[in-house]
Amino acid sequence: MPTEAHTAADLKQLASDVLARALRAGATDAEAVVYEGDEFSTLVRLGQVETLKESGSRAIGLRVFIGHRTASTSSSDFSRESLDRLVDGAITLARITSEDPFAGLPDPAEFGQNNSDQHLYFDDVNLQPPAERIEIARAVEAAAMAFDTRIQNSGGGDFDTATSHRILMNSRGFTGEYRRSYCGFSAQPIAHDADGKMQRNYWYSVARTTRLLEDPTAIGQEAARRTLQRLGARQVKTQQAPVVFSPEVARSIVGNIFDAANGDAIYRHASFFAEMLGQRVAGDNVTVIDDGTLVFDHDSGIKTGGFGTAPFDGEGLPTRRTILIENGILKNYVTNTYTARKLGLAASTGNASRSLAGNPGIGAGNFFLQPGTLSPDEIVADVKSGLYVTETMGFGINLVTGDYSQGAAGMWIENGELAYPVEEITIAGNLKDMYKNISAIGNDLVFRAATAAPTLRIEGMTIAGS
Amino acid sequence: MPPPRTDKTPVASPDHKRYFIEKLGLSERLMERCLGEALSAGGDYADLYFESVSSTSLGIDESLVKSASQGISVGCGIRVLSGERTGYAYTDDLSSARLLHAARTAALIASGPAKEPIAGFRHTSDNPTLYPIAGAAADAEIAAKLALIQRADRAARAFDPRITQVRAGFSDELRRILVAASDGTFASDTQPLARLNVFVIAQDAGGNDGAGSTARGTSGGGGRVTLDFFEGTHSPEHFAREAARTAILQLDAIAAPAGEMPVVLGPGWPGVLLHEAVGHGLEADFNRKKTSAFAGLIGQKVASEKVTVVDNGLMPNRRGSINMDDEGNPTQETVLIEKGILRGYLSDKLSSRLMGMPNTGSGRRESYHHIPMPRMTNTYMLNGTDMPEDIIKSVQRGLYAVNFGGGQVDITNGKFVFSASEAYLIEDGKVTRPVKGATLIGSGPEALKYVSMVGNDLALDEGIGTCGKAGQSVPVGVGMPTTKLDRMTVGGTGQQ
Numbered sequence: 001m002p003t004e005a006h007t008a009a010d011l012k013q014l015a016s017d018v019l020a021r022a023l024r025a026g027a028t029d030a031e032a033v034v035y036e037g038d039e040f041s042t043l044v045r046l047g048q049v050e051t052l053k054e055s056g057s058r059a060i061g062l063r064v065f066i067g068h069r070t071a072s073t074s075s076s077d078f079s080r081e082s083l084d085r086l087v088d089g090a091i092t093l094a095r096i097t098s099e100d101p102f103a104g105l106p107d108p109a110e111f112g113q114n115n116s117d118q119h120l121y122f123d124d125v126n127l128q129p130p131a132e133r134i135e136i137a138r139a140v141e142a143a144a145m146a147f148d149t150r151i152q153n154s155g156g157g158d159f160d161t162a163t164s165h166r167i168l169m170n171s172r173g174f175t176g177e178y179r180r181s182y183c184g185f186s187a188q189p190i191a192h193d194a195d196g197k198m199q200r201n202y203w204y205s206v207a208r209t210t211r212l213l214e215d216p217t218a219i220g221q222e223a224a225r226r227t228l229q230r231l232g233a234r235q236v237k238t239q240q241a242p243v244v245f246s247p248e249v250a251r252s253i254v255g256n257i258f259d260a261a262n263g264d265a266i267y268r269h270a271s272f273f274a275e276m277l278g279q280r281v282a283g284d285n286v287t288v289i290d291d292g293t294l295v296f297d298h299d300s301g302i303k304t305g306g307f308g309t310a311p312f313d314g315e316g317l318p319t320r321r322t323i324l325i326e327n328g329i330l331k332n333y334v335t336n337t338y339t340a341r342k343l344g345l346a347a348s349t350g351n352a353s354r355s356l357a358g359n360p361g362i363g364a365g366n367f368f369l370q371p372g373t374l375s376p377d378e379i380v381a382d383v384k385s386g387l388y389v390t391e392t393m394g395f396g397i398n399l400v401t402g403d404y405s406q407g408a409a410g411m412w413i414e415n416g417e418l419a420y421p422v423e424e425i426t427i428a429g430n431l432k433d434m435y436k437n438i439s440a441i442g443n444d445l446v447f448r449a450a451t452a453a454p455t456l457r458i459e460g461m462t463i464a465g466s
Numbered sequence: 467m468p469p470p471r472t473d474k475t476p477v478a479s480p481d482h483k484r485y486f487i488e489k490l491g492l493s494e495r496l497m498e499r500c501l502g503e504a505l506s507a508g509g510d511y512a513d514l515y516f517e518s519v520s521s522t523s524l525g526i527d528e529s530l531v532k533s534a535s536q537g538i539s540v541g542c543g544i545r546v547l548s549g550e551r552t553g554y555a556y557t558d559d560l561s562s563a564r565l566l567h568a569a570r571t572a573a574l575i576a577s578g579p580a581k582e583p584i585a586g587f588r589h590t591s592d593n594p595t596l597y598p599i600a601g602a603a604a605d606a607e608i609a610a611k612l613a614l615i616q617r618a619d620r621a622a623r624a625f626d627p628r629i630t631q632v633r634a635g636f637s638d639e640l641r642r643i644l645v646a647a648s649d650g651t652f653a654s655d656t657q658p659l660a661r662l663n664v665f666v667i668a669q670d671a672g673g674n675d676g677a678g679s680t681a682r683g684t685s686g687g688g689g690r691v692t693l694d695f696f697e698g699t700h701s702p703e704h705f706a707r708e709a710a711r712t713a714i715l716q717l718d719a720i721a722a723p724a725g726e727m728p729v730v731l732g733p734g735w736p737g738v739l740l741h742e743a744v745g746h747g748l749e750a751d752f753n754r755k756k757t758s759a760f761a762g763l764i765g766q767k768v769a770s771e772k773v774t775v776v777d778n779g780l781m782p783n784r785r786g787s788i789n790m791d792d793e794g795n796p797t798q799e800t801v802l803i804e805k806g807i808l809r810g811y812l813s814d815k816l817s818s819r820l821m822g823m824p825n826t827g828s829g830r831r832e833s834y835h836h837i838p839m840p841r842m843t844n845t846y847m848l849n850g851t852d853m854p855e856d857i858i859k860s861v862q863r864g865l866y867a868v869n870f871g872g873g874q875v876d877i878t879n880g881k882f883v884f885s886a887s888e889a890y891l892i893e894d895g896k897v898t899r900p901v902k903g904a905t906l907i908g909s910g911p912e913a914l915k916y917v918s919m920v921g922n923d924l925a926l927d928e929g930i931g932t933c934g935k936a937g938q939s940v941p942v943g944v945g946m947p948t949t950k951l952d953r954m955t956v957g958g959t960g961q962q
Contacts, residue, residue, distance in 0.1 A: 045550075045755070048550065048551070049551055049575070050550060050551060050552065051551070051552045051553075051554065051575075051837060052551075052552070052553050052554070052574065052575050053553075053554040053555070053837065054554075054555055054571055055554075055555050055556045055557070055568070055571075055835070056557075057541070057556070057557075057558050057835065058558065059539075059558075070532075070533075070534075071533075071534040071535060072533075072534075072535040072536075073535060073536045073537065073538075074535070074536075074537040074538070075537070075538045075539075076538065076539045076540060076541060076558040077538060077540050077558070082538065085538070086538075089536045090536075093534040093535070093536060093608075094534070096531065096534060096608060096609070096612060097530075097531045097532065097533070097534050098530035098531040098532065099530075100530050100532055103532070130574075153755070153756055153757060155755070155757055190757055190878055197879070198757070198759065198878045198879060199878060199879050200757065200876070200877075200878040200879070230879075233879075235955070238724050238725035238726070268631045268633075268667060269630060269631060269667055269669060269680060270631065270667050270682065272680075274680075356537065357523070357535040357536070357537050358523070358533060358535050359532065359533050393874045393875075393876070393881070393882075393883045393905075393907075394872075394873070394874055394883035394884070394885050394905040394907075395871045395872040395873070395874070395885040395905075396871070396883075396885040396903060396904060396905035396957065398682065398902075398903055400667065400680055400681060400682040401679075401680065401681065401682075401716075401902070403902050403903060405722070405885070405903065405904045405905040405957040405958065405959075406883070406905055406957070407874070407881070407883035407905055407907040407957070409881070423879065423881055424881050424907055424908070424909060424955065425907065425955065425957075426724075426883075426904075426905050426906075426907050426955060426956075426957025427957070428722075428724065428904065428905075428957050428958055428959045429959060430959075462724050462957075462958070462959040463724075464724040464725050464726075464907075464955050464956060464957045464958065465725070465726075465955060466725075466726055466955070
């Protein structure tokens with residue numbers, strides 16, 4: 001159900017009104033964020049539509065400063081009475097917080113946004129008839145189910161869309177807004193082996209426009225292949241061995257680099273990257289970049305902004321490209337205004353993330369490890385005996401110490417080939433060592449999300465099993 | 467918008483419905499009309515879920531109160547069930563026009579003749595409540611909440627000079643819900659929830675044999691409670707010392723062992739094992755679809771006979787407790803595993819109707835944006851007869867894990883993990899050196915068959931658990947007595 005048509009002018013007026021009220025109520029500075037979004041999702045299971053969900057929502061968030069004190073409020077109710085409470089609540093709360101000399105809006109000279117079209121919003125995502133979306137969900141599941149007789153059950157095929165409109169405005173003169181669109185579908189087949197043991201897996205396609213979604217049949221078949229590959233999985237013996245990380249799993253250990261370089265963790269010494277600026281934290285072959293401005297050119301002639309692309313960050317600073325690690329040397333932390341000030345840095349890296357309430361956090365744009373030259377097959381071919389990991393589970397990552405211990409599943413590699421599926425094992429090491437022990441980097445970098453990584457091989461990890 | 471009325475702080479009356487009628491200007495007549503629209507294209511059942519949540523959060527960091535926030539969220543989710551199909555729409559605007567529009571959107575799932583309009587709701591008398599209605603969420607208490615985190619900050623810093631960073635946070639919410647359904651259900655509840663968290667960093671320049679070491683420690687607790695809960699055994703000082711103690715301990719921790727070995731789990735939070743190993747696998751939706759490794763195993767042995775596991779939403783003041791679920795059904799105590807035999811699933815309205823089984827009152831949802839599904843409340847293992855010290859003594863070499871960071875499960879193949887944040891080696895029947903965190907992995911339908919000893923010291927966690935499923939988070943509790951598993955795979959880097 002789309003929300004009532006609020007024009008951009010209405011929402012901007014709302015933000016502006018709230019800022020004016022906050023200043024009248026005693027704020028020395030204020031910042032408002034207005035969010036409006038529509039979502040659609042459907043799940044088709046065993047050929048039947050199982051769920052159909054369609055809705056729109058909106059909310060406003062307010063952050064106020066009284067000198068160096070700050071507080072925030074949010075509301076999904078835009079009535080006059082609620083907006084009064086939004087303002088009064090923020091002012092009342094700010095008075096009970098502490099003076100923090102580092103708290104405050106950015107210097108106005110830092111405000112800005114990328115004015116070129118970042119290709120973040122495509123109308124077709126909203127205009128596509130629900131029947132077509134349901135048909136894609138049906139088709140992707142059907143393709144997975146038809147792939148092999150060992151696939152007789154399914155978690156379903158789904159199709160989701162989301163569009164959003166965001167306005168950020170503050171009392172120091174910044175006003176910015178952007179719209180983004182997203183659509184995607186996936187299949188989650190379930191396969192049985194002869195003993196009745198089940199395995200599930202999935203595969204998916206996501207894009208900013210329906211025109212760039214992949215073929216549902218191909219995606220369904222890939223989901224089926226990934227599921228069948230897991231049948232008959234077993235444990236291996238506890239041992240040390242090289243581990244090849246598929247791009248889906250490599251993405252998460254590369255994401256840990258962003259978390260470790262997060263200025264908030266750095267100033268608290270809650271990261272193993274603390275006080276490591278300018279020092280070696282990874283092998284020569286490792287370069288890691290955050291870029292909030294990426295726009296991709298597609299073969300079809302369409303351009304789309306990355307899933308981590310935006311014209312400005314959560315505080316109204318232009319997004320930019322920041323090299324975190326260059327040839328193994330830690331070059332930059334990632335910061336918002338507050339953490340940049342805490343760390344004595346000249347400026348924020350434009351990585352402020354802003355949810356409706358709370359102080360700004362730090363978030364990645366498009367974050368990636370630069371690809372190498374080897375194909376994934378070549379990376380596996382060099383392994384005499386080791387693990388190709390396709391899935392990790394758990395919460396065993398400690399960014400203070402770098403200790404890493406996760407549940408894992410994948411394929412065992414014997415003499416350079418994927419030999420048999422494995423599961424119910426763990427992989428463990430320390431991220432400080434793991435980044436230095438990356439012995440091969442794939443050429444297969446694909447942005448299926450805001451964070452992306454190619455296939456990676458890491459030497460000397462401990463695999464625990466039977 | 468509703469007519470302006472004087473804003474009373476939460477009333478002591480158990481009639482939670484009044485808030486929606488008086489404060490939000492809703493009427494039973496409007497709800498009947500919405501349900502009529504929802505079933506205008508057929509369908510078996512429709513419900514309206516009204517929700518109003520107000521929340522507060524305060525944070526101290528470097529001994530400064532750096533963050534304070536409040537949020538208000540109000541809305542309604544409308545659902546239509548037609549066979550196995552669910553149509554859903556929500557709105558954050560409670561005007562009759564928007565509610566009726568949402569009802570018509572949800573109605574699109576069905577295709578048939580309109581159902582008879584419903585006439586009148588079945589008003590359930592409110593049951594004795596498991597928690598105070600006002601909870602901790604009254605604004606007047608903001609100074610008292612602030613004092614809690616300031617005390618936590620001081621206590622953690624005073625614990626040891628090696629504690630270099632302290633963050634503490636207090637957050638609470640008051641969630642009012644009302645469910646009106648085409649089956650006549652008309653039920654409401656007011657659910658308070660509060661938690662206090664402490665996070666510390668310890669640094670020792672001389673630790674790790676002179677190389678220097680850094681470690682973290684966390685602790686926290688809460689429930690559906692008033693502020694006086696945070697005195698005595700649940701004081702800010704208690705949680706602060708607990709966080710500081712674990713951080714200091716971790717400064718000198720050695721690598722956890724790697725491989726299969728006996729594992730002793732301490733009482734309380736290690737009950738996350740049950741939540742992951744069996745709880746999720748017994749949620750009825752997965753079993754109706756036969757996508758769970760536990761599908762079809764009712765009546766069969768899935769654990770040692772020492773193991774009895776229940777899900778109990780009726781425990782007063784517990785974080786996972788609810789007077790009623792988010793479909794308006796009373797919650798209950800459900801036996802999941804009885805002396806090793808799988809007894810039951812956790813079900814909601816849809817699953818119980820389609821599977822022809824009792825509704826266990828387990829239909830929960832994160833908010834009005836979400837479709838309800840079977841979820842756990844407080845899940846724990848009942849006491850055995852072993853003395854905890856005898857359990858430790860029985861292990862030649864193994865792992866003693868007393869605190870966990872969280873867990874995850876693959877419902878379909880049953881493989882689950884949970885990550886220890888405080889653990890020790892057991893050597894020759896004695897708890898010896900602390901080891902670093904490590905993930906433990908096992909298979910749900912198999913792991914509990916290796917339970918060989920169960921202690922008499924059942925405890926529940928401190929009240930900070932949140933469970934995620936299909937993108938929805940709900941507060942839960944877990945618990946267990948000291949328990950020995952003869953074998954489990956431990957994911958460290960050290961020697962076995």
